[in-house]
Amino acid sequence: MSTKPMTNEQLTNPELAAVHVDDDSADLSRSDVLLKGALAAGAVYGTLAVGPFVRKALAMSGGSDVDILNFALTLEYLESTFYAEAKSRAKASGELKSLVDMLAKDEQQHVEALEGTIKKLGGKPVAKPKFDFPYSGTSGFLKLAQTFEDTGVSAYNGAAPMIKSKEVLGAAGSIVQVEARHAAAIRLQNSEEPAPAAFDPPLDEKQVLKAVEPFLA
């Protein structure tokens, strides 16, 4: 019945705020403004204030449902590979070991579902990239897991409003809710707030790709 102490009362998510690293083009600085704005709006002013930022994101990305699903698939490949490796690398035991096994299973199911859906829509699933996760030990694993899960939630929240088919949107919604649940569970393992802010901000495709780029081998 007891929980780990909640350490900070942060309004925004430092992992996401740190997503944007080197800002070297006009496009990217626009993304940076977008990200910070979305985070601030989501955390402080309330949801509808997120709207204008989302509209900019829509204008910047676009793409068909297959494109969006392939974008999501890339993230799910990353997560499923990360957790599959973590089974041996994270040195997890007890409750955490069960959690890692469950996360690996869930993410693998997301991969399969997205691949199946892309094919059903007449598309071709993107190839699985090779990944390299630079961490060691349980705490290194947990830190990276929190970044991936929080980024995953914001990636789906940013991409979902661009989805045209209601069915695909509903399916993406049922995945993002599970990613949010994962994020909360991992955060509790890190003794962090499971829900650090009242609104999970959307990230656009560029911001997300920038965040995962360091892990592509």
Added chain:
Amino acid sequence: MADIKQLAGPQSRRKFLAVGGGSTALAAFLAACGSDSSSTTTTGTTSMSGGKSETAEFGKGDVGILNYALTLEYLETAFYAEVVKSGLFKGADLATIRKFGSEEAEHVQALTQAVKSLGGKPAPEPKAEFPLKDAKSVLELAGTVENLGAAAYLGQAPNIESSEVLASALAIHSVEGRHAAALNTLLGESITPDGAFAVPADVATVLKSVEPFIVG
């Protein structure tokens, strides 16, 4: 073509409380995506095949959906406020309850603003009463309410016409999912009771579940 809401059906409440089976959920996911890529979220059409919105009693279109969500957020906010006052919790558990309560209050504010910005009239705050007997039953009720809330947003997301309102609803939806998972952890239950794919709940199911707490 399968309607996403048929996945929830009348069993959804029971289902989100149970530990779901992965393969069934996967099949449901694929069925939901189907082969119909042409259906779009065109402005001005309702998603219900009969042409009548599920949330019509709360208002037209997105206003109705937002007011439905607002009603649920009012209930969640009132619930957490009563739990804080009850004195049943202290320490880290109380801090979590306070935090979740303040986030629900932010959702109330945001949804109220959103309804107004669409030119609608925000739904009134319902009068609510919750059974607060002991810490365990209260946490269980909190878990039920949060899982239901997450399922309610998931059920409505595909019906939202405006992409801005949708983005806003999604930003709340995942936070409800976080709350639900945290409470499930406290209760020693699965963080993902439906497995890898969360199951939506329809309006009738959700309203029936919260009805016992609404007085007058």
